[in-house]
Amino acid sequence: MAKTIRDIAREAGVSVSTASLAINGDSRVKPETRERIMQIATSHGFRPSHAARSLSSGKSWSINVINPAVSSALTSGFSTRFLHGVHEVARAYRYTVSLTIIEDENEAVDALDALALERATDGVILMNPSESGCVVEKLRERGLPHTMLGRAPVPDVPSVDNDNVQVGYDAAAHLIEIGRFPIVFVSGPQTHTVTQDRLEGFYGAHRDYGLAPDDAPVVFSGKTAEDAFEDVSRLLAEDRPFRSVLAISDAQAIGAMRAVRSHGRRVPEDVAIMGMNNDDLTAFTDPPMSSVELHAFELGRASVGLLLAQIEGVYEPETRQIVDHELVIRGTTGFPEGSLEGNS
């Protein structure tokens, strides 16, 4: 049942090496020979053994995605779309996609050790926020090709990212333009580069519109909707005046929206809300949540691209690839439709 390349070669009347070359599409084999070999191979349902191919070629033909359990649970639609993009490109290049789900950075470092020592992967894609950079250090130390999602905490790490300064700028600019100043910026932990970048853009927009950034309250929140709920509630309790909330994720935007409502303020009439990521459910909150589409699928595709460029040998250390973003304006920053209109 399980045919080997030897069987194929024998039946085609060629040597194993010729069969191997033919199957791998090497140009040295004569087209007609190649044709005949392929014919026999497919008729027997032959495919080279992954393990054997890996062992003899010294490549695992597999890439590994390190996916932090916590943050993926929060921006889950993002994570899924990203993986989808990774998978699509990887498969096109005959690479397998493996997954490592980690609770914290220590687990990531351990997992990387295992991966590297067992030579079980040809490259790693980090979905970590990678606060400390120790994961990247480990990757370098092991000499494993890698790409990360987001701006790296240390220099010269190949990475794929949105222009998060611009993301923060565009979102803030929109809120300012529709007259929703002051804006509360609900950010994630300050250690994340994505937070730093978006915050920079947030301030930049204020400057460009001639507004004092000091008037823009910034909350360094946790990562969850609940964190945002509590932080915005606190701000409301302190009677801080604001006309809108810009949250760093859709989950946090939803938490913020609940906080605003709990204090008897209306969304969007009293306070406009804008999230980021454009998760699947944003279109179906009530009112629909405005957000920023970050094109997770494209980020995934780009990540493998950058990784394969290294694995295949075209290594450019400081490559940084930027994927487009766009504002998606819905009800939470505009006028409500349907039921809510009647309520006011």
Place this chain on the structure above:
Amino acid sequence: MAKTIRDIAREAGVSVSTASLAINGDSRVKPETRERIMQIATSHGFRPSHAARSLSSGKSWSINVINPAVSSALTSGFSTRFLHGVHEVARAYRYTVSLTIIEDENEAVDALDALALERATDGVILMNPSESGCVVEKLRERGLPHTMLGRAPVPDVPSVDNDNVQVGYDAAAHLIEIGRFPIVFVSGPQTHTVTQDRLEGFYGAHRDYGLAPDDAPVVFSGKTAEDAFEDVSRLLAEDRPFRSVLAISDAQAIGAMRAVRSHGRRVPEDVAIMGMNNDDLTAFTDPPMSSVELHAFELGRASVGLLLAQIEGVYEPETRQIVDHELVIRGTTGFPEGSLEGNS
């Protein structure tokens, strides 16, 4: 840098076979010998090459999860938690987790062919709704161990599932008990076994409470929040009377909620809403969404368990493992807190 078992054996003054046995914890090696070998192995950071181990042992030491792109995007929190469970158990048994993301059943069949022929995986976990059963057929034909999430469309498939009849029953019973009859059941495609089971429980609850099931409108909707929005909107336009909506997923529950609101009805005062899956965002809709926790993480853990039992040789064809569920009652089926109270 890259040590082989040969280096370890040499340094320990033993043969490679002894080193191999020691590293794999075989009881035949004398404890002190084993100790010495392990010492040297760890000090050199030695780990057996994954590829070599696979080739010589005839096992890939990897399991593959087939994840449909569409449904995972919708119940994304579920999917992530499930994978997390799978990963945890797999890692404990030294198995790698690979991911195959598919658009439709044809892609699944193709992917399975590749996986089987290349001997790239030792077993497959199907997250498919698997409407037709052709994916399972392919798995059997190839002799690949497998487990599926949900009740199989054909007999004797090892599967992990919730008791979905009971899920449907419990959810409907709760809505009936709080006086929210008639209930609209917003289901997924009728071909899914999960839909069939929950519907059966839904009807069962009606019978047990002495209610005519005919009065319970059932909508065979699509899978998305938008589908639910449209179907419930249609029902409202037709002036069908109902006091609650039970949706087969949280996304659909959110779609239903918007539809209800768009027609000027209040949630939960006029219409109660209940979803299923207990996705991360349910706690932060407004009001918070009641749902059914299905314990995705446990489902994941159980799936690998069943799979490893087969791979390791303890195969029981008709195994079906049931994971607990529980109702999570929140605002959409109770009384609203905060802002909404003031509105009424």
Place this chain on the structure above:
DNA sequence: GTGAAAGCGCTAACAT
């Protein structure tokens, strides 16, 4: 309890 040796199924020099 430990060692010697034969593969596992490919790929990749090196020959021809």
Place this chain on the structure above:
DNA sequence: ATGTTAGCGCTTTCAC
């Protein structure tokens, strides 16, 4: 353009 051959780094009989 095709064939010969030597491994890749383990596991696993089979001896001792």
